[in-house]
Amino acid sequence: xxxxxxxxxxxxxxxxxxxxxxxxxxxxxxxxxxxxxxxxxxxxxxxxxxxxxxxxxxxxxxxxxxxxxxxxxxxxxxxxxxxxxxxxxxxxxxxxxxxxxxxxxxxxxxxxxxxxxxxxxxxxxxxxxxxxxxxxxxxxxxxxxxxxxxxxxxxxxxxxxxxxxxxxxxxxxxxxxxxxxxxxxxxxxxxxxxxxxxxxxxxxxxxxxxxxxxxxxxxxxxxxxxxxxxxxxxxxxxxxxxxxxxxxxxxxxxxxxxxxxxxxxxxxxxxxxxxxxxxxxxxxxxxxxxxxxxxxxxxxxxxxxxxxxxxxx
Ligand code: SF4
Ligand code: SF4
Numbered sequence: 288x289x290x291x292x293x294x295x296x297x298x299x300x301x302x303x304x305x306x307x308x309x310x311x312x313x314x315x316x317x318x319x320x321x322x323x324x325x326x327x328x329x330x331x332x333x334x335x336x337x338x339x340x341x342x343x344x345x346x347x348x349x350x351x352x353x354x355x356x357x358x359x360x361x362x363x364x365x366x367x368x369x370x371x372x373x374x375x376x377x378x379x380x381x382x383x384x385x386x387x388x389x390x391x392x393x394x395x396x397x398x399x400x401x402x403x404x405x406x407x408x409x410x411x412x413x414x415x416x417x418x419x420x421x422x423x424x425x426x427x428x429x430x431x432x433x434x435x436x437x438x439x440x441x442x443x444x445x446x447x448x449x450x451x452x453x454x455x456x457x458x459x460x461x462x463x464x465x466x467x468x469x470x471x472x473x474x475x476x477x478x479x480x481x482x483x484x485x486x487x488x489x490x491x492x493x494x495x496x497x498x499x500x501x502x503x504x505x506x507x508x509x510x511x512x513x514x515x516x517x518x519x520x521x522x523x524x525x526x527x528x529x530x531x532x533x534x535x536x537x538x539x540x541x542x543x544x545x546x547x548x549x550x551x552x553x554x555x556x557x558x559x560x561x562x563x564x565x566x567x568x569x570x571x572x573x574x575x576x577x578x579x580x581x582x583x584x585x586x587x588x589x590x591x592x593x594x595x596x597x598x599x600x
Contacts, residue, residue, distance in 0.1 A: 300584045304384065308391035315388055316466070317341045328370040331387035332460065332527050336467025345370040346425075346527050347457045353429040354436070354453040361433040375534025379541075383521060383528060384581035389462040390521060393513040397562070404515040411564055414523040415579070421456065422526035428455040450498075456526055461509045464502040517562040522579065532578035539600035540582060541574040542567075548594035557586035557595055567595070574598045 317323075317339045325341050333344040335351075348367040355361035374382060383390050406414070432452045435441040441452070450458045457463050472492055479488035512519040521528050544557075544567065552568040561567065563579040567586060570577060587595045 299588045301588055304583060305391075305394065307385050308388075308394065311386045312388045312391055315341055328366050329382060329386070330371050330374050330527055330531055331382050332389040332462040332525060333387075334460075334463045334466040335457065336463055337470065344457075344462075344527075346530070347454060347460075347463075350425065350429050350454045350457060353433045355433065356453045361436050371530055371534065375531055376538055377540075379538030379576060379582060380528070380531040380535045380578075380580060381540060381582035383531060384583035387527075388466065389525075390518065390581070392465065392510075393518050393520060396510060396513045397517045399514050401514050403517065406516060411522075417523045418525055418529040418532075421524055422529040425456040425526055428452065458498070459502055459505055461502075461506040461520065464506040468499065468502060518581075521581065522563060535576055535578050535580065538576050541576040541598045541600075542580070542582075542586070543574050543596055543598040544568075544570075544572040545594045545596075546572050548592040549590075550592060554591065556589045556591060560585045560589035 315333055316337060323341075324343075327342045328345040328348050329342050330345045332346075333342070334340070335344060335347050345367040349364040352362045352364035352367065428448070428451065432441060432444055432448070435444045445452050448455075476488060476492045479491055482488075483491070509520050509524070516522070549572075555568065557567045558565075562583065562585065563577075563581055565577045565580050565586075567575070567577075582597070584597070587593075587597075
């Protein structure tokens with residue numbers, strides 16, 4: 288009996304999803320496949336700072352193209368916009384649930400056994416708006432800097448803002464810190480330790496700009512928060528998530544809840560298990576594509592009556 292239970296648990300969709308997330312992470316960083324860069328932008332939180340990247344992060348591309356990074360004039364970010372639109376319409380927010388490396392890290396952190404924080408419905412509703420604020424501030428800086436550059440009046444803007452003029456969000460993105468800044472630091476230390484005494488090598492590595500400590504503070508804060516609030520970053524702060532939440536409404540992707548099997552939604556197992564706090568039982572049963580749903584399918588796994596399934600289109 289115990290063996291059957293283990294087998295059933297291993298076959299759950301969530302296990303398959305974790306494996307897909309892990310393989311995607313390996314593919315993105317190309318450390319196993321030794322692949323070169325592909326001309327693909329995806330709407331997931333990744334990094335541009337890692338040398339062994341295969342794919343690009345669409346939101347960083349959008350900021351860099353708008354600001355005309357390493358170019359004399361800004362460029363309209365067609366590729367990034369196309370990536371958001373195509374993925375949003377065809378797959379909704381499912382890359383957040385199955386592919387995004389920073390989403391994967393949060394799902395791993397969620398396995399840490401700590402008492403999860405109770406966030407009241409009102410606070411939750413208010414906090415989901417934060418990601419639109421992050422998105423709005425980023426776009427405001429990128430667009431105004433782009434306009435200043437087109438008018439040839441960007442020098443003082445650039446001097447005042449530094450790297451924030453070119454990549455206002457990516458400069459402090461926790462994903463950038465985790466997947467690029469910290470690995471580079473470790474690599475720098477391991478190179479230095481070959482040539483210098485340990486303390487001297489450590490002093491060299493720790494001689495860091497104030498921006499690094501800000502990045503580290505944000506990263507640690509977000510990771511600790513994710514341990515207490517599942518997918519806390521995705522629900523409340525991620526600007527990628529904000530764009531995809533808007534597009535999720537227009538997606539072919541959706542879920543269907545069979546009313547006959549659902550028995551008036553009495554058990555509420557699907558709602559209890561949903562990391563994004565989607566109000567499944569209050570949405571149209573024929574098909575729902577909630578802005579926050581990342582199609583992790585945990586609700587499908589959790590339903591004892593097998594009442595929920597994917598609906599496409
Ligand atoms: S919302 Fe979460 S899963 Fe989606 S892009 Fe942002 S970090 Fe990744
Ligand atoms: S509604 Fe279901 S598929 Fe969507 S996020 Fe919640 S548990 Fe995942």
